[in-house]
Amino acid sequence: MNLVRSEFLKIRTTNAWWLFALGAFGMLALTFFINAVGAHFTLTEAPPEGADPQVAATYNEVYQAANLYTSGQFFGLLFVLLLGIVVITSEFQHQTVTTTFLTTPHRTAVIVAKFVASALAGFGFWLFTTALNIPATIIFMSAEGFSNHLGDTAVIRAIGLNLLAYVLWGILGVGFGVLIRSQIGATVTAVVLYLIGTIAGAVFFTLIANWLDWEWFEDLQFGLPSIASGLMVSGTNIPGQPQYWVGAVVLVAWVVATGVIGTMITRTRDIS
Template sequence: MNLVRAELLKIRTTSTWWWLAIGAFVSIVLAFAFNAWVASTVLGGDADTVGLSGEQSTPAAQAANIYTSGQYLGLMFVMLIGILMVTNEFFHQTATTTFLATPRRTSVIIGKLVAASLLGFLFWLATTVIDLVAGAAFLTITDHGTQLGEWPVQRALLFNLLAYAIWTILGVGIGTLITNQLGAVITAAVLYLIGTQVVGLLFLLLSSLLDTQAVVKWQVIWPAVASQVMISEGQSPLTPAWWVGALVLAGYALVSGVAGVLITRRRDIS
């Protein structure tokens, strides 16, 4: 716990998390406005306009989407926090001091993983409170009720929490793999923002070549897609079940955590 508190102190006493929090807030505002427009269109009877299936057009499905607004960029921001928790040690040349103070490197990385998960929880809590207040008001005004008693909505909120926790763990894993701070941040951001679009395009092209839409479902192997899938309610021909996304993301978290520990234990720290 001393290691966890130390990691939280390192983050809390820098301005980095403030900038990331501001970015997360802006992303929530923009995403909520878009999701509210989609919900208004779908629940108004024009689901075909936005290409949603019947299962995705229910009030519960739209409420789940609204209450998780801002997840896409929010997950990137918490991933960056996880990366900075590791790369800051090398950027500010404190890694040697850290490992001299705590020779058991496994304990250090586990401390970072736990601290990262706690930060992910705090980001989820803050964003979810904003979404719940604004979303409940919007749904009540539009005469659809808050939908908070529906299991699909509750599941989306819980799995959104899991996504935030896992992406901070993934960030720590990336930081242990690429210790150069600028290189790690740029690589992770590009893979997240541009890589996701490229993966989607590649699977669409592959489905066209093989003449089957079933192939498109396999893009869930990409973690950013898996995050979106596991909080979605209702399926389209191009979307796998929510539990598939949850299993994929959990697998990434396990591999990332183990890899982070093994790499750090073997790395030469000078």
């Protein structure tokens, strides 16, 4: 616990956390506005005749409610990822890692403390965004004349799994930062992979699946952690997509893999 408190002290005494929080707030406001506009039209209109089943499923009230309650997840997870990266790479950036490991020779304990601190920071980001999303969604749904669905199991599940996603992405950031020790290199690479990689991956798997007529191949896109996170918070099952729990399993697998690899590398790599 002393190590965890130390990591929190490092986070609190830098500008990174509130800059990321400010960015998450800005993107949350934008995302909620976009989701609310989309929900307004889908909730007040019937699905177009002959619409694709995946599109028609988004006209469901529960789906739209879950989407609104978890607004801002995509960019919120990115900021949590970056914060986790900074937690570990700042040690190398400012050359304090030697002092850290001399003070606490057990490197595994240090890395675990960083995992815990980043996970709790992820929880803080989730709490912040959810505290804004819940009243905003209740007001919007009431204004539209619909139930807020806050008592529905699917909606509560989406909010809970959103918490899990935020916590796991904080851990994932630390693991990623261990692999690329340069703070600039790690943050730039993470942003590119997260934003461009997500879009490129989804397009690639979809195009190949349509070209070769392999329906199963399109589902491989859910192996990407960012897309898996979105699957976790879907309020209803979308036809042709895996179940929500598949996203959770995929994300946990990514976190375990990066966490174990990151810890092993830190235990054996020269820090000089």
